[in-house]
Amino acid sequence: MIRNPKDLQRYTAPERTNHWVVGISFILLALSGLAFFHPAFWPLTMLFGGGVWTRILHPFIGVLMAVAFVSMFLRFRALNVMQPADKEWLSRAKEMVSGNDHNMPEQGKYNGGQKMMFWMLSICVLLMTISGVVLWRAYFGFPAELVRLGAVIHAAIGAFMIGIVMVHVYAAIWVRGTIRAMVYGTVTRAWAKQHHRAWYRQVTGK
């Protein structure tokens, strides 16, 4: 496949690698975590070599994701500061979802929805990491009251996070021409002009 040299670079290779590490570890965490969430998901332990292996592996994958996420947070945090235009975008997100994006305000590299996702996931990862350490009985011993609270937080935030990540993934599938940004880093100029016009102007100078 020959790529158009005029395509715009949206993500560098290290940025993509970082995102994939977070993505893969999140999927593994969600599958192994759900196994303990409700008996209906218990068969998922088979993917990890049984219940005991799932219990052993889950927290280590969690550490990997936490570290990779911090790196991603530092890379993208400046680009995700909320601007007035983002609030405007968010207040009209309904139009966007209903399939009519003609009147949406012009967006930079990230739109209001993406920025909200960024901050929500950052808070979720923080809470999951702290509550996860509290639950990690193989290496830590916290008081029962704290472990009970940790378990509720871990389960509730975990379910919430799986929900919003599904929205995150679906948004990438729905908006055609997006997945390639994650896979090999480039997007077409038309894509950029349609979805992130301010960013398009900035990188093309038009």
Next chain:
Amino acid sequence: MALQSLDIARRSATTTPAPSIRETTAVAKLIDVSTCIGCKACQAACMEWNDIRDEVGTCTGVYDNPIDLTAKSWTVMRYAEVEEQGKLEWLIRKDGCMHCADPGCLKACPSPGAIIQYSNGIVDFHQENCIGCGYCIPACPFNVPRISKADNKAYKCSLCSDRVAVGQAPACVKACPTGALQFGSKEQMKDYADKRIGDLKSRGFEQAGLYDPQGVGGTHVMYVLQHADRPELYSKLPNNPSISPLVALWKGFAKPLASLTMAAVALGSLFHFVSKGPNEVSQELEDEIAKEDAK
């Protein structure tokens, strides 16, 4: 090991009925604190019958030895020196699993069949199914289960489910020299406790009573206490124990609801795609860019 496989009332992390075709009588162990002499024969019998030897510990300055329950010590005597109306009372309590009718450990356990409740009321850990997550520990209102450092499995008193299954009393009861430990049907034990309580009351223990806490649905290990109004005197035996509301929330209705919500988000996305179609780049923009390139 599931010696009794036909009379399982409840099984951890299982949403369908357990094999429960055989119904057995509810049993109970009664611990009469007022006739216990603290000889620890029960502790010795427990380790002998179960054939487990804990590491020899060190003296901590009190009779309690080992100082706490461990994966290898499923019952320990706790000695409390209490002053009541100017007199010293030595309140000795045999601590161990209470075999709750509504067991928090079983509720919290995520591994199918790792915790079993028989129809006779015994709550048993089946270690071959235990994954070592330790969820049973904070869920227990009595702080009983212990995870072994050696194999990462949870252990606790089984009320000698293997002995009871073949009509024997638990090893600790068999060994008790004073009759402070009694075993039988829960009804019999309550009747026996009534006699003991009557005797204690006649000797001036006005508040003598039975410890069978209803917050956990009653227990299959019960105490006769001289001061039933203040169980905390007995080395912090909990007053009105119950499963923490956090555990109930964690393991209750919230999870099926959250599972359905997650499924709804996944299906909602699919149907959004099916009804709205993909969000493609508009043809106008594509043409515009193509025109620019042609210049």
